[in-house]
């Protein structure tokens with residue numbers, strides 16, 4: 001008997017650098033490792049440089065390439081538009097795609113500004129037939145998804161402390177040029193939106209609580225000017241950009257610290273910086289509750305640490321859970337046998353998988369952030385910016 005035809009989901013990806021590669025790899029692998037209710041099709045890749053995007057298409061398996069983003073988005077064949085451009089360049093593509101009735105995936109943070117993010121959230125609300133997704137991909141590192149599940153099992157009890165951190169060190173070199181990540185107009189903020197956004201989302205995701213107040217925050221820029229690179233670029237170019245010889249101003253934070261409260265009454269601290277020399281990608285949370293604690297750090301991404309405060313005192317201690325047992329820990333069954341670890345790219349594959357599950361009428365393994373959800377993280381970014389700027393507490397209820 002002939003197999004019933006699976007619905008195809010034709011994807012149009014915008015952007016072909018760091019995230020362009022990560023998402024292309026995710027689309028390539030999703031249906032190889034997982035059984036999906038739809039068939040993902042790598043239909044069109046869009047970027048500004050015709051030759052570059054054509055060779056990218058060939059390398060990664062996109063059927064078509066284009067430099068005409070409007071036409072590509074409006075193409076009737078396209079079902080899902082995925083945006084991986086700098087933060088200030090999300091809005092235009094997203095509004096066009098929603099207006100054309102497409103499903104939309106967008107990189108984080110949702111936008112460079114709260115007002116852009118609000119326009120996107122509101123447009124998504126009106127586009128009743130469109131599903132939206134935001135690439136807070138760390139939710140789909142199996143150890144983080146396992147932390148979510150442990151919290152849902154009630155293993156934390158009342159939460160006292162949420163300690164969120166995202167520490168990188170690459171920007172501490174003055175030789176790193178003025179890429180878009182240092183420009184407020186394009187990025188919105190520096191370490192806050194680039195890094196802090198991820199762990200704000202992670203804290204919200206695992207605890208199920210919202211931020212209610214930023215009691216205090218400080219923001220600092222250590223290197224105030226950098227050389228202007230000869231070509232536009234992002235993370236990739238940060239290590240190899242050619243300098244034009246001219247200097248320009250850094251207009252974002254290099255480091256941010258914030259403290260405050262979550263809705264359940266716990267206290268939080270957040271630290272995000274690109275100047276923590278020796279910390280390459282220390283991204284995670286520690287959550288301390290009455291019944292237990294959880295700790296995750298991306299530099300040790302296959303492990304989740306759990307402390308059971310209800311265990312007998314003589315056996316209490318941190319348990320290192322290697323979150324890679326097929327059928328026990330999220331996503332692992334589709335990959336390899338126990339303790340054959342996963343890497344950075346798998347969280348993107350897992351997100352693509354869950355997006356296609358949703359588009360095929362199935363449930364994601366753990367909740368996916370949509371625009372409304374990512375807007376809540378954007379409100380926290382805004383509250384921290386305002387608290388740092390005004391040196392005063394900010395209630396989240398005042399940021400709408």
Ligand SMILES: NC(=O)c1ccc[n+]([C@@H]2O[C@H](COP(=O)([O-])OP(=O)(O)OC[C@H]3O[C@@H](n4cnc5c(N)ncnc54)[C@H](O)[C@@H]3O)[C@@H](O)[C@H]2O)c1
Pocket residue numbers: 014015016017018019020046047048069084085086087089107108109135136137194232233234235236
């Ligand atoms: N989820 C994550 O873990 C993660 C990691 C890194 C970056 N990001 C986010 O992804 C987005 C892109 O970051 P990146 O590191 O890939 O940046 P990047 O600079 O490496 O790539 C940006 C891409 O956008 C393209 N672009 C810029 N303006 C464009 C336009 N007008 N039309 C078409 N293409 C255009 C560039 O040519 C490039 O291909 C940002 O929102 C960033 O915050 C997310």
